[in-house]
Amino acid sequence: MKISPLGDSAITVDFTDESPDRERLLARALSVAETLERANVPGVIDVTSAYESVALFFDPARIERDVEEKIRALVASARIRVSRKRRRIEIPVCYDADFALDLARVEAETNLSAETIIALHSSAEFVVACVGFMPGFPFLAGLPEKLRTTRLATPRTKVPAGSVAIARTQAGVYPVESPGGWNLIGRTPLRLFDPNANPPALLQAGDRVRFRGITRNEFEARVKESSG
């Protein structure tokens, strides 16, 4: 465990030196984040995890000296186990050519047919490693090795909301229209971020995710349903 300041009012607890196993590190980060959140440490206003680390943010007026040592003791004494039952969530995705804007590029890079790419993507189980980049954007670990691709050399200035994407070792879904450089291979009618919902993000770190292929008709019907 390595604790380093993230500016003057936050710290990062990094577990990378504890194991070479990325899955274990993710489980460790999730469990520590949960422990710290439950501990309600005075002065801590935000706790968040990402892959192999946890970050804590402090109320500037209440930040104490040697806060690193206090957190180190708390993390060390915490029982490390993932207590929350991990949710399993299915995301319907339409792989229609109108949505899979980079499928040809992925075919060329992976030497796989479109059918195989879709079959691999919709049969894998992913884990939400963290949520970030955009509100509600899930970074999904567990992409089959054969689907590894490079990012677009020039990112798109506008990626439509709901775009299902892959890049390097990861998969993701764009919750709102935004710029982005990942390869788009489909679109989901689900809303991944809704500021008026509680919680606002459909997916949370630690959730298990599978994609299920749907037809264009089903996609349009679900979009109509959720906007109606």
Next chain:
Amino acid sequence: MTASVISAGFQTTVQDCGRAGLRKFGVTPGGALDSVSLRLANLLVGNPECVAGLEVTSGRVRLKLNVNRLVAWSGGEFEMRIGDEPIPILHCARVSAGGMIEISPKRGGRAWLAISGGIDVPEILGSRATDLRARFGGWEGRALRDGDLLPLGAESELCPRIRAAIPNVVSDWSAPRFGSRRRFLRVIRGKNWDDDIEAKLLAQKFGVAMNSDRMGLRLEGGEMVSTNPAELVSEAVAPGTIQLPRSGAPVVLLGDCQTIGGYPKIAHVITVDLADAAQLQPLDEVRFELIELEEARDLLRERERDVALFRAGLEVRFG
């Protein structure tokens, strides 16, 4: 109880002190880029300090108040007038129903305007701040446009007492001005700091690039090479974090920054100097100065004490 937006200026947004505790959903804290300026302006008009006000970026902003209100502003080099009467920075001023407020940049940067009662837009995820990137909060999740009609909240019980103490238009008291107003931003070491970074970050002058915004100041003109791998395992970033992408052009993250990032974190602008960072605009020059972590925390605690003292002083006088 409304204010009519006659001229919206450029990127004028409704902001408060932002959203806390939502990083795990990818929601950025956001809020006024210099929250101390907004807090002081709010205190001056009798508001709780984190009530929503307006963040003015540049361009001339004109508002017509449709009700009697108190107003105050802080931030960069701007001019504010009520009708023909100039309102100095960090003073409290009375506006009568039908009165026109105008804020225009001299040199510019950003300014924050507080109106007694605050801007009463719906609270979303615990805040009234506008998240421009995800398009929610504030006024319809966007920057203001000409013709918008902003709802105002109810004044606090302090407001009539403050109003009664102002002889004409402007108060004879003011709030202290915080911030160094220098072109040096103080930094502490980041996780990927090294000797090479130290030599280059501290020795050079950087320019602020045109594509800088509320997410970050993109710097240019300096040459930086990181000895770290260009992309690391993504982890949390924060306002003030200086990231070094492969291009070698550092980015100073500001209030609307993303919650996690994968580029080397070479340094962090200290929290008290984010107020100065918020004033930088394209073509400005900026330099960095290294201080120690505990010094940065002392400065932060000191600033919070100063704000608390000012608040206590107002409460003694008007409470």
